[in-house]
Amino acid sequence: MKYSGLAVLREALRGHTGWKPAWRDATPAPEYDVVIIGGGGHGLATAFYLARHHHVGRIAVVEKSWLGSGSIGRNTTIIRSNYLLPGNIPFYELSMKLWEGLEQEVNYNAMVSQRGVYNIFHSDAQRDAYARRGNAMRLHGVDAQLLDRATLRAKIPYLDYENARFPIQGALLQARGGTVRHDAVAWGYARAADRLGVDIIQNCEVTGITRQNGSVTGIETTRGFIGAKKLGLAVAGASSLVASMAGLRLPIESHALQAFVTEALKPLIDNVITFGAGHFYISQSDKGGLVFGGDLDGYNSYAARGNLPTIEDVCEGGMALMPMIGRARLVRHWGGIMDMTMDGSPIIDKTPVENLYLNAGWCYGGFKATPASGFCFAHLIAQNTTHEVAGAYRLDRFAEGRLIDEKGVGAQPNLH
Amino acid sequence: MSAYRLPTGGLIDRAQPLHFRFDGKAYQGYAGDTLASALLANGVRLMGRSFKYHRPRGVLSAGSEEPNALVELRSGAHREPNTRATVAELFEGLTATSQNRYPSLKYDILAINGLFSPFFTAGFYYKTFMWPASFWEKLYEPAIRRAAGLGRSAAVPDPDVYEKSTIFCDVLVIGGGVAGLEAARAASATGGRVILCDEGPLLGGQALNDGAEVDLSGLENVTLLTRTTVFGVYDGGTYGAVTRLTDHLPSANAPRQRMLRIIAPRSILAAGAIERPLIFGNNDLPGVMLAGAVRAYIHRYAVAPGRRALLALNHDDAAATITALAGAGIAIAGVIDARPASSNFVQSLAAQMGAPLFSGARILRALGRLEVSGAEVLQRDGATLNLPCDLIAMSGGCNPTLHLTSHLDGKPVWDERIASFIPGKLPPGMQAIGACAGERINRNILPVWSSGRAGGKEFVDFQNDVTAADITLAEQEGFVAVEHLKRYTTLGMATDQGKTANVNAIALMAAASGQSIPQAGTTRFRPPYTPVALGALAGGHRGQQFKPRRLTPTHAWAAAQGATFIETGLWLRAQYFPRPGEDWQEATRREVHAVRNAVGICDVTTLGKIDIQGPGAVAFLEFVYSNGWANLAVGRARYGLMLREDGFVMDDGTCARLGETHFVMTTTTANAAKVMQHLEFCHQILRPELDVCCISVTDQWAQIAIAGPESRHVLEKLVDAPFDISNAAFPYMEAASLSVCDGTSARLFRLSFSGELAYELAVPARFGDALASRLMQAGAEFGITPYGTEALGVLRIEKGHPAGPELNGQTTAHDLGMAKLLSGKKDFIGRALAARPALTGPDRSTLVGLTPLxxxxxxxxxxxxxxxxxxxxxxxxxGFITSASYSPTLGHPIALALLANGPARLGEHIRVYDPVRNGDTLAQVVAPVFYDPSGSRLHA
Amino acid sequence: MRITCPHCGQRGLEEFLYHGDATPQRPSDGGATPTVEWTDYVYLRDNKNFAHEELWYHSAGCHAWLRVTRDLSTHEIQDVRQA
Structure with a gap:
C-alpha cells in the first residue's frame, strides 16, 4: 500500500485493519544473484538501489539480528556534506542530493530536515581552516558560508559569547545540512526494497564465506547455506570480523562511540551545532530531546557502550558552548561500534576475492553517507566499476599513500 | 487542615507548614511532603498533560518512575522542566507550573488531538507529510516540534554550580530499603569501607511507604548518601552517581548537585521493585494510581488520595492496600481480583475490612473526564457493573528494579514463577538482593496483561501515549522485535524510560505475535537510571573553567606591559603589546620593525622542551628524526624534522647537544605532549635496547627569544663572564649551559625563527619574569621591544618557516621543500612509507610564496x-594558502601556500579564490622565503 | 574502566591514552623501501573480538607504555604489564 495522508485517513476510518507489514519477513532461498550482508542503512540502501537502478536478478539482504539494529539506529542523525578533501566532497554531496529526494523516492517520511549545520570556530587559525573547507565546498558546488561572530550571534544567540574559555569567533554554515529520523531511513529503504522484490532475511547470522577458485560462491549462516553469485559486505563495526571469513585483513579498527539524548523539551535548538574547542555537537529532535555526541571513547571495542570520562568530556563541552543546557537532563546514553579506518575515510571497493565487494570504514560518519553509500555500492556490484564520486575510496589507497585524511592525524583510527 | 490530609500519622512534620504555588495558586503542605503529596492533600489531582494526546494526567506513582506528574519547577533561570512531582521535595516558597498545555492545564486546546487520535496512531508520521518536500521544514515540522516536547527550558545560562568527586569503597550498597540497610550493616561489620546510596531523602525504602519501622542501627561506619542516585554502571567497578545537595532547599549558596564516580570492587543492588499498572480503558485518568503509591500517600505522607476507592490486583502483595485504605477511612467500593479464585489472604482481608470482593473480575475501563468517577467492571459471570469511585488503586505485580544490572552486558531473564524479569548476568562484582532479585514479590500472581478492549484508550506507556492498540498495530506492520516496537511506537523512550511500561508492552507483543514472553524479547536498560542534569555531568568545567589555563612565566610581566593575550591550546600567550592608540595591526607592525631593525623579546616557553640523556641518545635521535645527528658536536644545535610512521610530517623543532650524552629537544607548542608520548613509544616499544631517558622540561624552563640586530649587545650585558658570545665564539646554531645575571644558571641557544641575529635564553622557570625585566632594562638603550605571537607569525612568514598551518598532518617533507632532510643512510620513523611515490610526486601541492599582483x-x-x-x-x-599576512618589512601582503607542482611555477600568476569571504584576486608565485633568502642576517 | 599500572597501581581510564593493537611488529629491514611488510605494519589490523593485546600510555602518570590484555566484548581487563 502506498503511504500517504489519504491512506492514513482511510485506515483511520476502518480501524487500521488494512496496514500490512512494512516488509516481508523473508526466508532464505537457496541462491541469489546478489547477497548483501548487513541489514543496516547501508546494506538496505544498497539493495534498494540495486533493485531500482540495476538489473541484477534476485537480491537478498542478510541481517544477523533485527533490521536496523546497528549504527543506523544509534547515531545522532546528522546529515551534511561539509567536507574538506576532494576525495570526499562529491560523494557526500551526492548523498545530500539523495537525502533531498529520499522520501518521495522510497515513499516513507524519514523527516529529512535541512535546518543548517554550524561549525563554530574559536581562533584565526580555525577560521582559516574553515575558510579552506568552505572554499573547497564552493568549488564543488556545495553551499557554504563563513559567518563572523556578529552574524552568528544574531542567528544563534544562546552560545556562550561572553565568558568562554575559547572565545567564539564565528562559524562555517552549511544551510542544507540537517537531521533525518534515523530508524525511518532503515525502515523506508527496507520497505521500498521489499516492494521491489528484495528478500530481507533477519535473525540470520553469517558464519562463513564459501569460496571456490578464489571466487565467492555463497555464505554459511545460522539459517543454512545461501548461494551468492556476488556478495557485498556492509556490516560497519563488524567489517573486520566478516571480512576475515574470506581471509581478508582490513585497515580498520572497531571503536565505541557514544551518543546522548535528554528529556523532551519545547523547541530550543533549531540547528545542528558543533563546538570547535572541544568534542561536542548537538541538535534537537522533533520529539524535543536534545541529541548530542562527542568523541570516540578511544579504545578498540565490540561492546556497544562507553565509559564515564567520555560522557563527562562531552557534557563539559556542551556546557562550555551553551550553558543554558545545564538543567536539561540526560535521559539515555548508548554506544555503537564504529569501523574506524586508518585515514578516517571509507572504503567502497572490490576485494582481492573475486565477486566479493566491500563497503566499510564509515568511521562515525556513516549515517549521512547512507544514500550515496548504497547508491555507489550498488553501482560497483552491478557494474563491477567504481562510481565516479566514490573513486577515491579504494582499498589500496592505504598501501599507496593516497590517503583521505581530513584531520591530518595519520594511521591512528581513534584520532579520526 | 487540607481537604485530603489525614489527621494523624505520616512522616511529615506538621510543625513545619510550607507554602507553595502550583500554576499560580497558593497552597500549603508540610516538611516531608513531595510536591505530589502536597497537591493531593489539597485535592489537586490534575497535574499534567500527556505528550501526544494532551490527556489530563495526575499522579500514577510515588517515586522516580513517575510518567505523568511532570512539572516545571521553580522559575526564571532556575526553571527545571519535566520535574517529577512525586520526588520533588516540598520547600518553603516552591513554585511549580504545569507544562505541555495551552492555555491552561484544565482547558488545553491540543486536547483536540485526542479527537483525531484515530489518525495519530503509532508511526503515522512516517506515512504522510511527504508532499511537497519543501513543506516539511516550512510547515509540518515546526508544527510538530511545537506540539511535541514537554517542559520549557529556561533558555538562559544555568545559574547553578555543580561539582564532582571520586570516592572509593569496598562495598557499594545501592538502595536504602530494609534489604540494603541489612546488607550495609553486614558489610560494615566485617570492617570494610561501605557506601550506601539511596535516591530519597530518608532511608527505609518501601518500609516508609508501608508505615513500618526502619532499623538504622549498626550503620555508624557506613557512609550514608541520601538523595543520591546511582545512575549508571561502568567498566572496572565504576559507578556513576549524583547527589542532589540543595534541590530540596528554597535557595542555597552551595552547589546544586554533585556527580560522584564511585569506585567499588563489590556492589550490592537492593533497589527494590516497581509496580506495573493494569491495562484497561482510560487507565490514565487522574485518580488511577498504583496500589503501592496509594499506600505511600497514606502511610508516608498522611494523604488520602481519594474518598472512595476501587482496588484492582492479581496477586497478594497489593492486598496490604485494603488495610491502608480502611485505616485512612477511605471507603472501599470493591476489590477486583483478577484471579478466579482469590487467595485466602485477600478474601480474609477484604472480609475483615468489609470490602466487597470481586474474584475473577477485571476493570474494563475507568469512567470520568478530568478525573476518575467510577469504573466499569467485568465480573466473573460476564456481567458488567459500574462502581462509582474517585480512586482506583491498581497493581499488576511488581517488576524488579534491575536496570543497573543490564548496563553492561546483562540481559534480564523471565521468571515465570513471579511473572517478571529478574536480573540475568550481573556486572562483575555486583550482587542483587531482595525485591530487585525477585525475592518475595508477586505472591500467587496470575498475570493479566490486557482488559480485552472495552473502550477507552488503554495506556501502556503513559507519558508517550502508547496504547495497547498501538502495540497491536506495530505487530501487524511487522515491528515485532522489542527494539522495533520501541522505536516505532516510542514506547519506553520518555523521561521515565518505560519503567512502568516495558514489561506490559513485551507481554502484549508476545500475545499479539503468538509467542511466549521470553521469545518476544527482554527488556534492557541504558544509563542513566533516572535522568541526570547535564550541569552535574559537566561539573565545574564551564565558562573560563572549561579547560585549565596555562600561563607563561612572563605572564604577569606581559600583563603589566599591557599585552593582549590569546589562547594557544591551553596556553595564554601575549598576542601583541599595544601602545596607547594602537590597534593590533599597528602594534604588530611596530613590533616587527623593532625585531628587524633593533631588538625584540618574546616568551617562547610554550614550545615543548624535552630533555634527553643517556649513552643511547644519539642513536635515539637518529631514529626519531628523519635527518642525521651522529655528527652534531657538543655545543651545537640543529633543526630536526620528525615524521609519523606513515611518512607524513609530524613535527619539527631544534635539538641541541649540551653534552656528550645530553640533548635538549624543542617541539612545536601544539605537539609538545604528542611528541613526548611518541618519544616514549619509540623508546619503550620500538627501541628498548637504547640506554636513554626522556623527560619533559617544558614547565621547568622559562625561555625567551631575543631577536634582532642588537640582540647580542643586550645579551652581553646579562651573560656572566667569562662566557663569550661574540659571533666567532658563539656562532649561529651554537648552544651552551652558562650563567647569567650574576649566577643564575641558564641555557643559551643561538636560534632564529625570525631570520635575524637571535638567541633563545632559558632560565629556571621561576626567574622568567625577572629575566624579562632585566632584558628590558638592558635593552632600553637599543630600543628593545616586547613582541607577541602576531609579530612572531609575521616574522616567520616573511622568513618562510613552516609552522602549524603548514605542518597540518597532511603534508610531507617533499611538500615543505625538506626532502633533503630525509636521510638515506639510516632507519628512522617514517622512512619506509615516506618513500612511496604518492608522497613525493610532482603533482603534490608544494610550499611556495605568493605576493598580490x-x-x-x-x-x-x-x-x-x-x-x-x-x-x-x-x-x-x-592548492590553497596556508598562512598570510601583511609584511611590514616588505611593505606589501605576502602568503605561504601549497600549490600543485609549486617549485616549477615560480613567476606564474595565480588566482586567489576565497568565495566564502568574497575574495578573488591575482597573485604571483614566488619562493617561500621572502626575507634574507641567503641567511646572512642569521650569521651576523 | 580501570587499569592497574604496574608502577602506579589501579587508576582510572582518564589517566591513560590508547595506542592500539600491540601485536604488529615493526619491520627490521631498515626501511629503505616501502615494502608490503611496512604498509601492513602501519595500516592492517586483525581487529578480532575478545582477548586483545593492546598498548596504553600512562600519560597522566608514570609515562610507561603498558601492554594490556582486554576482552573487547566486555571491556574486562585480563592482564597488564610493562610493554
Missing part, C-alpha cells in the same frame, strides 16, 4: 588557488 590586496589563509581564466570548479583547484 596589485601589491596591495591582502591575501587570506584558506583561499584556494586556480589558474587565471579557468572556471572556478573543483577540477581546477590547485
Amino acid at each position: 596589485d601589491g596591495a590586496t591582502l591575501l587570506r589563509a584558506g583561499s584556494h588557488l586556480l589558474k587565471p581564466g579557468v572556471p572556478a570548479t573543483a577540477a581546477n583547484d590547485e
